[in-house]
Amino acid sequence: PQDLERYLAGRTLILLSNREPYEHVRSEDASAEDGIALRRPPGGLVSALDPTMQRTRGTWVAWGSGSADRETAGEDGRLMVPPECPSYTLRRVWLDDADVEGYYLGFANSALWPLCHLLLQHYETRAEHWARYHAVNARFADAVAEEVARAPGDAVVWIQDYHFAAAPAMVRERLAATGQKAFIHQFWHIPFPPPDILRLLPTEAQQGVLRGMLGNDLLEFHTERYAMNFMDCVAALVPDVQMRREHRRIHFEGREVHVGAFPISIDVARYEGLARRAEAARRAEQLRVRYGANGATLGVSVDRIDYTKGIPERLRALDQLFEEAPEMRECLTFLVVATPSRSELASYKALEDEVLASVAAINARWSTPEWTPIVLFHENIGAEELAAIYRAGDLCLVSSLQDGMNLVAKEFVACNVDEQGVLVLSRLTGAAEEIEGAVLINPFNVDGVVAGLREAIAMPQAQRRARMRAMRARLRRATIFDWLASILARVDELAPPAAEPLPR
Ligand code: GDG
Numbered sequence: 001p002q003d004l005e006r007y008l009a010g011r012t013l014i015l016l017s018n019r020e021p022y023e024h025v026r027s028e029d030a031s032a033e034d035g036i037a038l039r040r041p042p043g044g045l046v047s048a049l050d051p052t053m054q055r056t057r058g059t060w061v062a063w064g065s066g067s068a069d070r071e072t073a074g075e076d077g078r079l080m081v082p083p084e085c086p087s088y089t090l091r092r093v094w095l096d097d098a099d100v101e102g103y104y105l106g107f108a109n110s111a112l113w114p115l116c117h118l119l120l121q122h123y124e125t126r127a128e129h130w131a132r133y134h135a136v137n138a139r140f141a142d143a144v145a146e147e148v149a150r151a152p153g154d155a156v157v158w159i160q161d162y163h164f165a166a167a168p169a170m171v172r173e174r175l176a177a178t179g180q181k182a183f184i185h186q187f188w189h190i191p192f193p194p195p196d197i198l199r200l201l202p203t204e205a206q207q208g209v210l211r212g213m214l215g216n217d218l219l220e221f222h223t224e225r226y227a228m229n230f231m232d233c234v235a236a237l238v239p240d241v242q243m244r245r246e247h248r249r250i251h252f253e254g255r256e257v258h259v260g261a262f263p264i265s266i267d268v269a270r271y272e273g274l275a276r277r278a279e280a281a282r283r284a285e286q287l288r289v290r291y292g293a294n295g296a297t298l299g300v301s302v303d304r305i306d307y308t309k310g311i312p313e314r315l316r317a318l319d320q321l322f323e324e325a326p327e328m329r330e331c332l333t334f335l336v337v338a339t340p341s342r343s344e345l346a347s348y349k350a351l352e353d354e355v356l357a358s359v360a361a362i363n364a365r366w367s368t369p370e371w372t373p374i375v376l377f378h379e380n381i382g383a384e385e386l387a388a389i390y391r392a393g394d395l396c397l398v399s400s401l402q403d404g405m406n407l408v409a410k411e412f413v414a415c416n417v418d419e420q421g422v423l424v425l426s427r428l429t430g431a432a433e434e435i436e437g438a439v440l441i442n443p444f445n446v447d448g449v450v451a452g453l454r455e456a457i458a459m460p461q462a463q464r465r466a467r468m469r470a471m472r473a474r475l476r477r478a479t480i481f482d483w484l485a486s487i488l489a490r491v492d493e494l495a496p497p498a499a500e501p502l503p504r
Pocket of ligand 1: 042043044189190264302303304337339379380381382383386403404405406407408411
């Protein structure tokens, strides 16, 4: 944390993300003041960036999505947060239903999301979606440029994710028009596809995405592979650029755009702390007794219901395992946490129905009076309960068909404080390129997943422990705070602060 403050000493951080760190919602809850409650969306990014913002007093620009967000912000959408200890500015940008439909559900989640995950069957493109995405990105860019104008010291603009591919160039343009300066960078949380895939976007959108992203001074991906894919796309699809691949550098419109790999992580101490609580130990034991009694293996999995996560593929593998290996029946129970997500989109709703039906079918096929093979938690569960589930697991199966990083794999490792669990991890995740000690699988190859599960279940105690210890030791040295520090250090290297340290 000291390091973070040092990097930001002479600067003001202006952060842009789709989700806001504090959301006000109308609530009937007795504890809600004036019928309005404050919600903090869970998630690693907010938990890492909120304390940093609190200490360095920047501005966070985001979509004001809460049902009571307008009442709790000023005319200009600004308010100080956190409410109990106001220390930085949240600037809310308002979207109407057509914006949400075109920008968020449309271009971001029906075009970019499936393409970046190479799942073409889910890709949909509409001219109106791109137009809205562009217009909404422009509105966010206006807000960011206004906040840069108010910022004391040097401004660093940090844009998050695929919701804002067009925004970096727009921010740059607005700043140039008013003679302002800022270092602009972006973290891309999902994979980046190779050129053959990006070509599937209509030309205007394809160019808008690539040229938008080239508006950054620095672009951060989880892995070298995604960074290289981005460079390949630029080389193939944007004329008049020069690049020094070995230096991860693109020369575009008279400037340098740097590209790099910065694998994201989790707040390891927080997860480990949750899992070590006596309450979590009790709950884990209870889960083990209820579902994994008599030495049965307890498997766990945790995902948003999203077609990138390979949930049907995982269920198919379990079904096949029970079919092929009768000795596994009554000896393996799976706790499947599957949280509803983006249910406004037909493909997500259909997937949810498919998951429910397939769990019911597997249970109908294999259950015995004493045993139910799959226990589904079909809701958003609390962080404490999640930590207890991870702690209870003898194995955790991550079967993503494609995943930028996958934090679940790291959370399982952090929470497996008894060091007896095995991680079975899809090779097609960013995490698989970083974690050593997992059993790697390819979720498209169901036979291979079955083999991986059998290997994990049969793994001798000593080997499980040795692998889990090594993964835990390594994870402790690469937390989300290390991730943040490495990015800010890179920003510092590329643009040393000119201003004197700011009084905070
Ligand atoms: C994107 C990229 C990248 C899920 N259900 C519950 C719950 N969760 C939490 C998990 C984990 C998070 O959601 C999911 O993170 P992932 O990394 O697995 O996946 P995405 O949501 O797709 O995230 C991904 C990430 O961005 C960061 O850059 O790793 O590749 O796709 O933290 O624990 N948490 C709680 N209850 C639930 O029911 N409390």
